[in-house]
Amino acid sequence: MLLRHTSKEVKEREGLTINPAKTCQPIGAMYAALGIHGCLPHSHGSQGCCSYHRSTLTRHYKEPVMAATSSFTEGASVFGGQANLLAAIDTIFSVYEPDIIAVHSTCLSETIGDDLQQITRKAKDDGKIPEGKRVIFASTPSFIGSHVTGYANMVTGIAQQFAVSTGVKKNQINIIAGWMEPSDMREIKRLAKELGVNIVLFPDTSDVLDAPQTGKHEFYPKGGTTIPELESIGDSLHTIALGSISAEPAAIALEKKCKVPFETLEVPIGLTATDRFIMSLSEIGGVTVPDEITADRGRLVDVIADMEQYLYGKRVALFGDPDQLVPLTEFLLDLNMKPVQIVSGTPGQRFEKTMRDILDARSPETKFKNGIGADMFLLHQWMKNEPVDLLIGNTYGKYMARDEDVPFIRFGFPILDRIGHSYFPNVGYSGGLRLVEKILTALLDRQDRDALEEKFELVM
């Protein structure tokens, strides 16, 4: 019992976090920046931050993750990090030759008062940014929000700092990817193509963090949204933001700057959220939904119907990031399962409100909490008090699953001990099918393991 330290009794804690269900903003900014082609993320802070983020992303993707650091020293933290950042910009363009440097701040640089906008402007004025190259930035202090809001801030920075409106509209629709895997982004592009809608997806980490073995270490893999694509988003007809926390802020910024109207949808995980996404995209794009997509949907519904008896009433605990948890909760309800305990470390009232809307009618007894105090320790305490049949969350859930002997599905970030998330999507109808398969496999394997010999069934 690794977590023998989890007490059953839930006590109010004074600002202490035990086993967090979140991490800090900069890693989200780094992940978002990797979704731009030819971009080198840059961490304006101590060396450790950059190293930790790269290691965590590398463990999650099993891919090289490149990012530079301002390497703060004691001097920089007294006199400000401007000199470090200017030197860094010089070094990076001359040695690593990216098209774009995406700078994000850290708790250290924010607290000493470094102004990224001012420093990057100075870099431009001083001629440190070569012709045709770009330096963008986002403010991501670690003491605000979480990795999810850090992602949102960088995506907003991308939208704000690249978008140009030429006055001539382009026949294309922006899709702003909320935090999702490269596999999910690939699937979104495939769905749009199948629908026949011209889109610009950003950021896009497919072909960056799921790159093939080529015998070369590509410092800038072939994927990622390109500069011309990003500049064109200001002329798009419409924007769809996938995720109210991680994608919507960028859509708002884009509307403000270039008057591109937007709508916010959930990340299309599960049946209902995918339905909404397909309907929206087909309406905005003025296309009809092709038979192939309808058939995909039909297959998902068919499987759910086939296996309904094994899903009914199963109690599920889940933790992770808001933009994933919301559609996942809805999907579990559609599957006739009971999402009974939900925890997200990311703060924000939006999550609470959306969850209320979903749960009040269909599962009012569900416990959920986000922000301060919403950590895995709390979830574990809840699980101890009211046992569940299934746990869904990132790799750190394995301790709770083992201690409580509960089937466990890895979902979210980070996943450090299994593969698949980079390659097989959770979004769309095929992603839904994958989730149902995973849920059923976990539940039925458990049923087989625990079955008495005479009840050990061949056909299920």
Place this chain on the structure above:
Amino acid sequence: MEQISILEGRHKQVFEKKTGGEQVEISCDTSSLSGSVSQRACVFCGSRVVLYPVADALHLVHGPIGCAAYTWDIRGAVSSGPELHRLSFSTDLQEMDVIYGGEKKLYHSLIELIEQYKPKAAFIYSTCIVGLIGDDIEAVCRKVAKETGIPVLPVHSEGFKGTKKDGYKAACHALMQLIGTGSTENISKYSINILGEFNLAGEAWIIRKYYEKMGIEVVSTLTGDGRIDAVRRAHGASLNVVQCSGSMTWLAKEMEQKYGIPYIRVSYFGIEDMSKSLYDVAKHFPERPDIMEAAKQVVSEEVKELYPSLQKFKKALTGKKAAIYVGGAFKTFSLIKALRSIGMSVVLAGSQTGNKDDYARLKEMCDEGTVIVDDSNPVELSKFILEKEADLLIGGVKERPIAFKLGIGFCDHNHERKIPLAGFVGMYNFALEVYQSVMSPVWQFAPRKGVKI
């Protein structure tokens, strides 16, 4: 170095061994250049890795959530008993705390945690931000120690205040506060502390067993499978045996000064260095020839079993080339010898934290043409690997996928190793892992080292 372009300003940190070539002194012990894609970490990281294995202590990270989240159970430093170290505790500082200070939060967190878990001691890690907002963590720690009766030790590990090595030192400083506070009654005269061994994959247990077979008492392991009570009585040992010299030499020197305990540097990797580390301890007790006899016995038994089993690997691996890029330089020496014993040569040797002496010794040890680097980066590593036609890279988590993308084998010799690589059995595991990876059939299907198939 004409053919390989390196980072401007890094020329002094890269060296190629050539007869008649310019004999420059390698520059090290510096912080990384701003803007480099460094593989290095920070002060906090150094402190955290050294103290982390102390399993019955409370480890509270005072700062925003990231520092605690990224160091939550990522090292396989195993414990034979308590596992409090595997949980993640953070004061999760918010914007208001940054403005008004985090002392109150720290105090309450400590009281709550100590009440709940009854740890033997508590380590409080300062992160970057704490160094800036000016929380007086010393005062909070004193107050809590007084109220709870356990040692509450501040670790000054603000990320920006130096390199990872300064973090080691801050950790050692905290350990020094504990050492000397326990009873040394009944400790044998023939006793040691094992320093700089973190029990990754259970390695400390293997080493401990060898010493115990020799009739040596191991008073404490710092810090693998560590316990506060053992740390408290470490000053009762007769000798400090220091591995991973980067992290623990400072502590050994302090203990020498304060308690008169001499120290020796050892390495447990490879047959040669492993045997030497047993002999060197035995030599320290000349009045007991039986200890040396027992050491010889251990070595002979182990080698008799190990040597034949290595031959299969040696046969397959002879002539293959390796690149080494690890944290400490001392490990590099052992790895060069260990690789030679299985027929492999080293074409690139580097470390994140080596010092001047380390690099001087490295230059001496390496073959003609070997590239030596300090604080390298992925571009450099990839270029040298291709240029020198390495078949294997030994490194850590960030280097692994680079090796595989290039189509060469990889061995994790950092904290993410899953099997013990120390000791005689560790040499077998090491050879097996190298063999598995270098000779893997997967490379038949892969375009290797930039060449199309």
